[in-house]
Amino acid sequence: MEERNLNYTYMTNLWGNINYKQINNFDEWYMGDFGNAYYYQDWDKILRYFAGAGFKGIEIMVFSVPSIRNAFGSMKNFKEFAQERGIERITGMFSHHVGSQDKRNHPEIYAYEQQAIDALAECDGINLIVQPAGQYYGTGPLDEEGLKNVAECMNTVGRMCAEKGLAVSIHNEFWCAVNKYDHEKFLEMTDPRYVFYCLDTAQVAIMGKDILHFYDTYHDRVQYFHIKDTTYINAPDEKRFGPGAEFDEHGARWFWEPGGGLLDFKGLWKLMKKYNHKGWIGIESDGTPEPLATILLTKNYIDTVLDPIYK
Amino acid sequence: MKAVASFGIVNADTSGPGAFLRAAKWYWDELTDMFPAAGFTSIMIPMVPNTENVSRNGAPICTASIKTRFGSPEGYLSYLNDKGIENVEAITISAQSQYNSLFETGLPIEKFFDEFYKHAQDTVEALQQFKGSVLLVSPTPGIGFLNETFNNDEGKIQKFLGEAAECMNRIGEYCKEGNINMAIRNEYWTLMRGAAIDDFMKNVDTNLVSYAPDPAHLHIAGADPVEYFKKYAGQAKTVCFTDTKFVDELDAYKTISPEFPQDGRVQRVYYDLGFGDMDFEALYAILKDADFDGPVILDSKYSLDIPKGILRMRTFWNNLEKNYAAKEVK
Numbered sequence: 001m002e003e004r005n006l007n008y009t010y011m012t013n014l015w016g017n018i019n020y021k022q023i024n025n026f027d028e029w030y031m032g033d034f035g036n037a038y039y040y041q042d043w044d045k046i047l048r049y050f051a052g053a054g055f056k057g058i059e060i061m062v063f064s065v066p067s068i069r070n071a072f073g074s075m076k077n078f079k080e081f082a083q084e085r086g087i088e089r090i091t092g093m094f095s096h097h098v099g100s101q102d103k104r105n106h107p108e109i110y111a112y113e114q115q116a117i118d119a120l121a122e123c124d125g126i127n128l129i130v131q132p133a134g135q136y137y138g139t140g141p142l143d144e145e146g147l148k149n150v151a152e153c154m155n156t157v158g159r160m161c162a163e164k165g166l167a168v169s170i171h172n173e174f175w176c177a178v179n180k181y182d183h184e185k186f187l188e189m190t191d192p193r194y195v196f197y198c199l200d201t202a203q204v205a206i207m208g209k210d211i212l213h214f215y216d217t218y219h220d221r222v223q224y225f226h227i228k229d230t231t232y233i234n235a236p237d238e239k240r241f242g243p244g245a246e247f248d249e250h251g252a253r254w255f256w257e258p259g260g261g262l263l264d265f266k267g268l269w270k271l272m273k274k275y276n277h278k279g280w281i282g283i284e285s286d287g288t289p290e291p292l293a294t295i296l297l298t299k300n301y302i303d304t305v306l307d308p309i310y311k
Numbered sequence: 312m313k314a315v316a317s318f319g320i321v322n323a324d325t326s327g328p329g330a331f332l333r334a335a336k337w338y339w340d341e342l343t344d345m346f347p348a349a350g351f352t353s354i355m356i357p358m359v360p361n362t363e364n365v366s367r368n369g370a371p372i373c374t375a376s377i378k379t380r381f382g383s384p385e386g387y388l389s390y391l392n393d394k395g396i397e398n399v400e401a402i403t404i405s406a407q408s409q410y411n412s413l414f415e416t417g418l419p420i421e422k423f424f425d426e427f428y429k430h431a432q433d434t435v436e437a438l439q440q441f442k443g444s445v446l447l448v449s450p451t452p453g454i455g456f457l458n459e460t461f462n463n464d465e466g467k468i469q470k471f472l473g474e475a476a477e478c479m480n481r482i483g484e485y486c487k488e489g490n491i492n493m494a495i496r497n498e499y500w501t502l503m504r505g506a507a508i509d510d511f512m513k514n515v516d517t518n519l520v521s522y523a524p525d526p527a528h529l530h531i532a533g534a535d536p537v538e539y540f541k542k543y544a545g546q547a548k549t550v551c552f553t554d555t556k557f558v559d560e561l562d563a564y565k566t567i568s569p570e571f572p573q574d575g576r577v578q579r580v581y582y583d584l585g586f587g588d589m590d591f592e593a594l595y596a597i598l599k600d601a602d603f604d605g606p607v608i609l610d611s612k613y614s615l616d617i618p619k620g621i622l623r624m625r626t627f628w629n630n631l632e633k634n635y636a637a638k639e640v641k
Contacts, residue, residue: 112416289328
């Protein structure tokens with residue numbers, strides 16, 4: 001691998017849920033239907049699309065763990081299968097702490113997260129990326145006690161991760177119960193020894209935060225990234241706090257590949273250079289209607305815009 | 312007979328361009344319009360337990376997502392009525408989806424049937440508001456999952472099967488109190504696959520619990536659909552029409568990926584109705600002979616092209632009725 005400060009890993013959720021290890025018979029999926037299903041249903045091809053586009057790492061969703069185990073038998077087998085196809089590292093896994101504002105839910109969350117941590121460790125992962133609480137609708141705003149409980153839950157899971165040699169990082173969705181008005185406060189309530197921050201550029205910008213200012217302020221905590229663009233900077237509360245806000249009622253697209261929206265990635269890369277950031281940079285493109293196009297546009301943006309600034 | 316179109320035509324857990332967006336309400340807004348456009352005024356919805364992750368979903372995948380988006384099942388029915396759909400005739404719940412939720416909820420297997428019963432109660436209450444008539448229930452998770460959970464201990468698995476029968480009776484009783492019919496589906500990877508349904512039906516109270524034969528699942532499990540439709544048409548409150556070409560050469564039914572066989576060159580299980588190998592004309596005639604006048608669930612499960620699949624369902628049903636009528640005239 002070329003000697004670089006930054007390597008790129010791609011969150012696989014833009015594909016949906018992948019059920020097959022490898023599809024073996026083109027005709028079975030083509031004859032009679034004459035569509036493209038053959039190309040998009042198995043890890044074999046999807047991993048090769050990422051590797052073919054030049055990405056060396058992937059991230060997975062915790063919801064995928066059961067179907068990966070069903071298909072491969074173990075996470076270790078999955079890791080080896082990915083490596084054979086040019087994916088060097090399964091770097092991260094997304095998870096969530098729905099209900100964490102209530103301490104009574106913590107034992108179930110810990111039991112659930114232990115499964116996630118074990119699965120991530122089994123595939124030699126690095127970082128558990130965690131939505132710290134459920135959606136704002138029906139949960140927020142959190143009072144002092146609720147926020148404290150959410151932080152305590154993150155700290156405990158951070159220690160559980162550390163025991164397995166993993167890190168945990170906060171991934172703050174724009175529609176999460178932890179939101180604009182307590183975002184930084186919450187980060188500061190967590191234990192910096194165990195809890196890091198995964199800066200999802202679009203989510204945080206939609207929430208109304210200046211991503212450059214935030215990174216400049218918290219660069220010590222921001223060790224992981226989900227890079228994605230948006231055209232909805234500083235969306236109003238009613239858009240973020242509604243039921244199921246993650247999916248716009250009328251189909252408006254929240255997230256774009258970098259360069260497709262309004263965020264200042266050049267500025268962010270200059271700051272990464274200033275702070276000598278090193279590690280895997282995650283790309284996330286949830287919601288794209290055309291994953292392959294988005295993956296290739298992203299790689300081209302990295303090659304032509306971001307790498308010349310810092311790589 | 313009443314043709315009821317299944318929302319199971321959409322695989323909400325698949326991959327590909329746009330697959331992620333199947334959780335968006337706008338996707339379902341447009342899709343829902345297509346069913347009455349193809350002449351279907353009654354639907355069946357497969358539902359999963361209410362976990363937090365799916366509850367924020369824009370798809371009508373569980374009662375919580377419906378309440379989040381429409382306020383209540385009644386609110387959802389009003390939305391459907393505006394679109395030309397008269398009712399949700401049936402809901403399917405499955406022990407497999409209950410089992411799948413254990414990972415997210417962290418609940419132990421010992422609480423399985425208590426949770427499944429609560430899931431059924433919640434669904435029946437929604438079904439009443441939907442002006443529906445049938446709750447379809449698949450009683451056990453897959454054989455492969457149970458073997459894994461119980462370390463292949465046949466005694467524990469048989470005990471679990473006994474508990475499944477008790478749970479079905481409880482659900483059946485709850486359904487009866489609510490004027491809902493309860494019917495069992497025997498998917499080919501479950502403990503009552505194929506001919507095993509006969510023994511299972513002996514262990515439930517048939518005053519409360521009926522069996523809904525399903526040709527694709529019977530066929531894959533090695534049972535003759537014609538024989539089973541003849542045997543059970545008289546007691547049926549509903550039947551399912553599902554098509555397949557799948558031959559389970561490598562015993563996928565025993566694995567932990569039975570619906571998505573991982574090995575071999577035969578990996579696709581479901582086909583749009585009329586595009587597989589099932590003899591639906593024979594099955595339709597059996598139902599007619601038995602004076603069956605209940606709902607027929609048309610389930611082109613996991614179609615690869617959903618708008619086309621909905622239209623194909625209409626063509627399929629039209630052809631069945633037309634061909635039967637032509638034979639009657641002869």
